[in-house]
Amino acid sequence: MAPKIKDVAKQAGVSVTTVSRVLNGEKYVKDDLKARVKRAIDELGYAPSHIARSLVRKKTNLIGVIVPDLTSSFYSTILSSIEETASLNEYNLLVCNIIEDTDKEFKYLNVFHEMRVDGIIIMHEKLNDEIRAFLNKLDIPIIFSSVRPSDQTFLSVIIDDYAAAFDATNYLIELGHQRIGFIGGDMRDVTSGQNRYIGYRGALSERSIPIVEEYIRFGDYKIQSGYNLMKEILACGPHPTAIFAVSDDMAVGAMNCIHDHQLQVPEDISVIGFDGSQLTELVRPQLSSMEQPIQDMGKVTVETLLELITGDAEAPKEDIILKHKLVVRNSCGPYRNREA
Numbered sequence: 098m099a100p101k102i103k104d105v106a107k108q109a110g111v112s113v114t115t116v117s118r119v120l121n122g123e124k125y126v127k128d129d130l131k132a133r134v135k136r137a138i139d140e141l142g143y144a145p146s147h148i149a150r151s152l153v154r155k156k157t158n159l160i161g162v163i164v165p166d167l168t169s170s171f172y173s174t175i176l177s178s179i180e181e182t183a184s185l186n187e188y189n190l191l192v193c194n195i196i197e198d199t200d201k202e203f204k205y206l207n208v209f210h211e212m213r214v215d216g217i218i219i220m221h222e223k224l225n226d227e228i229r230a231f232l233n234k235l236d237i238p239i240i241f242s243s244v245r246p247s248d249q250t251f252l253s254v255i256i257d258d259y260a261a262a263f264d265a266t267n268y269l270i271e272l273g274h275q276r277i278g279f280i281g282g283d284m285r286d287v288t289s290g291q292n293r294y295i296g297y298r299g300a301l302s303e304r305s306i307p308i309v310e311e312y313i314r315f316g317d318y319k320i321q322s323g324y325n326l327m328k329e330i331l332a333c334g335p336h337p338t339a340i341f342a343v344s345d346d347m348a349v350g351a352m353n354c355i356h357d358h359q360l361q362v363p364e365d366i367s368v369i370g371f372d373g374s375q376l377t378e379l380v381r382p383q384l385s386s387m388e389q390p391i392q393d394m395g396k397v398t399v400e401t402l403l404e405l406i407t408g409d410a411e412a413p414k415e416d417i418i419l420k421h422k423l424v425v426r427n428s429c430g431p432y433r434n435r436e437a
Contacts, residue, residue, distance in 0.1 A: 099143075099144070100141040100142065100143045101143075102116050102117065102120075102143070104141055104143070105134065105137045105138055105141060105143050106137075108137035108140065108141060109130075109133040109134045109136070109137035110133065111130055111133065111134060115130055115134065116134050119131050119134040119135070156215060157212065157213050157214060157215055158187060158188050158189060158215065159188065159189055159190075159191055159212060159213075159214040159215060160183055160188050160189070160190050160191070160214060160215060160216050160217070160218060160399070160402065161190075161191045161193070161205070161206075161208075161209035161212075161214040161216070161217045161218070162176070162179065162190050162191065162192045162193065162217075162218045162219075162220070163193055163195060163202060163205065163206070163217070163218070163219045163220060163221065164176060164192060164193065164194050164195070164220050164221075165194075165195060165196070165197055165220060165221040166194065166196055166197065166318075166319075167192075167194045168319070169318060169319070169344070169346060170345060170346055170372070170374035170375060170376040171243075171318075171344065171345070171346070171372045171374050171389075171391065172220060174374050174375060174391045174392075175220070175242065175243060175391050175392075175394055175395045176192065176395070177395070178391065178392045178393075178394070178395025178396055179218065179242070179395040179396075179398060179399055181395075181396075182395060182396045182399040182400065183399050186399070186403055188215070188399075188403075191208070191209065191212065191214060193205035193208075195221075197221075197223070199223070199225050199227075199228060202228060203227060203228055203231065206228065206231055206232070206235075207231075209237070210235060210237070214237065215237070215238070215406050216237060216238040216239070216240070216402045216403070216405065216406050217235075217237055217238070217239045217240075218239075218240055218241075218242050218398055218399075218402060219239065219240075219241050219242070219244075220241070220242050220243055220244060221244060221286075222241070222244040222245065222246035222247075222286055222287060222288055223246075223283075223285050223286065224246050224249075229249075232251070233250065238402055238405035238406050239251045240252050240253070240254065240398055240401060240402045240405065241253040241254070241255075242254050242394060242395070242398040243255060243288070243289075243389070243394055244286070244287075244288040244289065245287065245288050245416060246287065247287050252401065252405070252413060252415070252416060252417070253416045253417070254394055254397050254398045254401065254416070254417045254419065255288060255416060255417070255418055255419070256389050256390075256394075256418060256419050256420070256421045257418055257421065258288050258289060258292035258293050258296065259292045259293070259295055259296040259299070260296065260421070261293070261296065261371070261387045261389075261421040262292065262293035262294070262295075262296025262297050262300075262341070262343065262371070262387070263296040263297070263299050263300045264296075264300075264387060264421070264423060265296075265297075265341050265369050265371060265387040265423070266296065266297045266300035266301065266341050267300045267304075268369065268385075268423055268425075268429070269339040269341060269367060269369060269429065270300065270301075270304055270306065272339070272367065272429060272430065272431045272432060273431050273432030274337075274338045274339035274367065274432045275306050275307075275338075275432075276309065276312065276335070276336075276337040276338045276339070277297075277301065277306070277312070277337055277338075277339045277340070277341060278309075278312035278313065278314075278330050278336075278337035278339070278340045278341070279294065279297050279312065279313045279314070279340075279341055279342075279343075280314055280315075280316060280323055280326050280327065280330075280340060280341070280342040280343065280347050280348070280351055281293065281294050281297075281313070281314065281315045281316070281343050282315065282316065282317070282318050282343045282344065282347075283315070283317060283318070284315060289318070289343060289344075290315075290343075293343045293371065294343075297341055309337075311330070311333040311334070312330055312333070312337045314326035314329055314330060316347060318343070318344040318346055318347055319344075319346050319347065319350070320346045320347065320349050320350040320353075321350060322347055322350060323342055323344075323346065323347030323348060323349065323350025323351045323353075323354070324350035324351065324353055324354045325350075325354075326347070326350075326351070327340065327350065327351035327354035327355060328354050328358075331354070331355075331358055331360075336360075336365075336366065337366065338365075338366060338367065338432055338433075339366060339367040339368070339369070339429070339432075340366060340367070340368045340369070341369050341371075342368065342369070342370050342371065343371045344370065344371055344372055345370035345371065345372045345373070345374045345376045345377055345384060345386055346374075346376065347370070348368050348369065348370030348371070348384055348386070348428075349370070349376060349380050349384065351368055352368050352380065352382075352384070352428065355368070362382055362428050363382070363427070363428055363429050363430035364430065364433065367385075367428065367429040367430055368384065368385075368428045368429065369384075369385045369386065369387065369428065369429055370384050370385070370386040370387070370428075371386060371387045371389075372386060372387075372388070372389055372391065373386045373387070373388025373389055373390075373391060373422070373424055374386075374391065377424070377426065378426075381427075382426070382427035382428045383426035383427045383428065384426055384428045385423075385424065385425050385426045385427070385428045385429040386424050386426070387421055387422075387423055387424075388421060388422045388423070388424045389419070389421060390419050390420065390421075390422070393419060394419060397417055397419065401413055401417060
């Protein structure tokens with residue numbers, strides 16, 4: 098049988114309380130007693146129970162993370178930042194990839210509750226009534242990262258998605274483009290769906306540029322979706338001279354489709370993405386993108402959650418809005434009238 102804490106105490110000739118204090122790194126334990134306890138632990142091969150220690154300390158150093166789709170370059174990048182920051186603060190992650198499955202999410206949230214995680218990070222906003230009610234009953238700090246669900250009472254770390262989409266579209270307008278297509282996301286998403294779409298329309302309306310409904314399509318943020326939607330747009334007749342896609346993944350899919358139709362980026366169609374993921378520099382031509390500060394977003398999410406966990410009086414009381422930035426690469430160019 099595996100040795101228990103009382104076996105360590107007996108081997109070291111100390112009390113169980115002293116062993117517990119050594120394991121928890123508490124002060125006021127004499128050096129010679131520490132040495133005896135540590136020697137007994139090594140000799141017996143004792144491994145303390147994380148669950149038992151958590152019950153005593155009322156702290157697990159665990160953070161639960163709900164990710165909608167780990168195949169996305171955006172989510173994989175932000176998760177890397179979250180893990181790095183959590184690790185630096187001696188926290189471990191329980192990461193659950195729900196693939197847009199609310200039943201799976203509800204199951205994982207129950208697991209978080211049973212595991213007594215110290216806090217929860219959620220990176221999507223399609224909450225049904227059952228999940229919303231469950232979250233509101235939990236006595237656990239919760240924070241949303243990169244999204245802000247409607248009617249929510251929890252903090253979010255986000256950018257101004259409307260302004261970022263407006264700026265991306267306006268950049269294409271300043272390059273001389275007027276036939277600007279839009280490859281959007283899930284319109285059930287307020288943050289990355291509705292707000293980015295409204296920003297696109299707002300930029301065109303401000304410049305009195307016609308909005309061509311045939312140039313507008315909605316998908317699921319993935320590369321294949323971008324490809325399929327671009328194919329539909331190209332089939333509509335005179336193609337747009339520029340495309341704004343609300344994720345880098347969909348922008349890359351659109352560029353692949355343009356290439357397969359014997360057209361060139363940016364000579365025939367300029368393409369701009371959204372997120373600023375690592376994918377932007379891996380494709381050719383390199384993708385211009387409206388960049389979210391993904392690394393900072395992950396870092397600030399964890400740091401803010403830890404402030405909520407510890408009850409820090411200085412913890413933010415309102416959403417944290419980070420700045421977006423246009424990063425110009427090679428996928429966008431000035432409008433060229435090839436019909437003249």
